[in-house]
């Protein structure tokens with residue numbers, strides 16, 4: 472029996488949770504798991520809880536069944552958390568986790584704190600969706616499940632180009648493709664396509680950027696006031712830090728945006744050697760060596776100074 476079936480055996484109620492500000496891998500893994508459980512155990516009561524997510528992901532089957540209001544009174548026999556490395560990352564979902572009889576974390580973040588009763592952690596695997604595929608019975612993975620897992624895989628590998636993508640990643644992607652999923656559409660509509668707000672915000676972020684550490688580090692900030700001007704929200708920030716990282720000779724990129732006055736979300740990426748998860752962890756965040764994030768509190772000047780001090784040191788050490 473594959474691992475996920477062992478976890479599910481005999482279970483009558485399951486809550487599936489992901490992290491706050493759900494990204495492609497988070498939404499893909501939660502919905503992929505949802506369809507798998509519905510297929511394997513149609514009698515079980517299965518609910519997915521996620522914060523509102525970008526509408527590009529809404530084409531996935533089951534997206535309309537995701538609950539955005541967290542039922543914190545309900546007690547589930549099993550709570551499975553996908554793609555979240557610590558309890559704080561669950562937001563309101565933490566209350567559902569705390570009440571559940573049994574808790575399981577399925578994750579690929581090396582900063583996973585072991586917050587769940589049982590942890591399936593594979594930090595070398597490029598996405599939680601890829602890990603989930605490895606935990607599922609292969610012949611049970613139909614088109615509906617495949618579309619979800621494929622979407623998560625492309626998001627966490629930058630459409631298969633990051634170092635984290637392996638020959639096995641491509642092999643699994645091939646198997647998912649062979650179920651007949653509209654893969655071109657999934658890539659274009661959920662990854663590359665930008666709406667007008669996103670494109671304006673990206674433009675401003677690129678204009679605001681500056682180089683540090685002898686050109687090895689790039690950083691940009693969007694303030695709450697700028698976001699308001701473009702009518703952009705946190706859901707429109709996807710892809711900006713990736714674009715910064717593509718600047719020639721840059722080893723590490725940081726992008727911060729002001730979620731609320733004095734509260735900044737930082738996203739970091741690196742190319743080859745700087746471990747940005749160390750910097751993120753130093754500020755209470757986490758992630759992977761090449762992609763990590765954290766939240767910083769203070770004025771724009773304070774938070775950028777604090778973050779850049781560490782990142783600059785990391786770049787110069789490796790440079």
Ligand code: 5GP
Nearest residue numbers: 556738739756757758759762763764765766
């Ligand atoms: P992003 O920059 O796209 O928000 O996140 C990059 C990676 O870092 C993702 O794997 C994400 O889950 C992780 N990450 C981002 N922000 C945080 C945070 O505040 N805490 C933790 N633990 N991980 C984060």
Ligand code: MN
Nearest residue numbers: 496554599627
């Ligand atoms: Mn992920």
